[in-house]
Amino acid sequence: MADVEVISLAKRFFDTIGLEKLTLNINSIGCPKCRKVYNEALKQYLFEHLKDMCPTCNSRFEKNPLRILDCKEEKCKTVTAKAPVVLDYLCDECKEHFEKLKRGLDEVGIKYVVNPKIVRGLDYYTKTVFEFVSDAIGAQGTVCGGGRYDSLVEEVGGKPTPAVGFGMGLERLLIVLESENLLERAPKEAVDYYIGSMGEKEADYALKLAASLRAKGKSVETDLVGRSVKAQMKYADKIGAKYVIIIGDDEIKSKIFKVKDMASGEEKTVSADEL
Ligand SMILES: [Zn+2]
Ligand SMILES: [Zn+2]
Structure with a gap:
């Protein structure tokens, strides 16, 4: 029925x-x-x-x-x-x-x-x-x-x-x-990637990278309010992001990124295509 x-x-x-x-x-x-x-x-x-x-x-x-x-x-x-x-x-x-x-x-x-x-x-x-x-x-x-x-x-x-x-x-x-104090325990939707950035130009690039990852079916967040890199890392941890990438000048030029696995703390270097 x-x-x-x-x-x-x-x-x-x-x-x-x-x-x-x-x-x-x-x-x-x-x-x-x-x-x-x-x-x-x-x-x-x-x-x-x-x-x-x-x-x-x-x-x-x-x-x-x-x-x-x-x-x-x-x-x-x-x-x-x-x-x-x-x-x-x-x-x-x-x-x-x-x-x-x-x-x-x-x-x-x-x-x-x-x-x-x-x-x-x-x-x-x-x-x-x-x-x-x-x-x-x-x-x-x-x-x-x-x-x-x-x-x-x-x-x-x-x-x-x-x-x-x-x-x-x-x-x-x-x-x-x-x-009922259940809000904290509610299951969180884990984010696959948090893409942080060192400055304004980098933040624009982060948006571009986020769009390409989303097109591959990943969930992605970026910094939209100009936090410091330290604050961005803290935020990524808070939302339970699985991987973090920080965009700086080098990353934009080389298109090679350091991807940090937040659970193990390990870092891997990958190209844009490998993401
Ligand atoms: Zn009736
Ligand atoms: Zn009445």
Whole structure:
């Protein structure tokens, strides 16, 4: 099931960066057919409580009552606590789809909480919706959210194309990583070459050399801020560069470079073609 695959992908990503304490919330918001029935039931219930809810929720009432379930205001939460639950209104097909999702997640060993309050707030979702939530950053703890959007492609003019996916808040993710002291441990993308330079002319040459190495598929960084050679070496070490080349006048003339292996400290002399 694609929904399980996509959730597994997100989960594997979080495991890789060390974020193991996230809670996965899942829900189904049904298809247009059963959601219509639910929306009516929800509106009927909310209508009685409009005066107890925030202005935003009042403005959502007509167009998108589902979003009211998402509101973080205490008084709205009190109202929605007793609201009808979408899962009770699913049609047979949507019900079976949700059961399949839960079975699939059980099968691959991913823990989840069924949370009928998860609605993702966007009209285009169908059936599965999910969120990965951290309690490390307070109320706005959703670091990743997604779901199924079977009619979206059609709605924007494409061929009917069922789809499922997710989005992620990079800033929130960084805040969570920081608050759990995981930022330092996050895997670093190692740079193949750091090309340092002794001066401005050499820095220009370093850019040229970097371009030719990148064309060969290598990852390369150069000095862009005019650091001293000593500071450049320190920086190369910090970013975990595997090899360092320093460009001076001699290197430009001879096109022969000293390549330092940062792990062993060994230096090799090679020509531009051999790089
Ligand atoms: Zn349905
Ligand atoms: Zn509200």
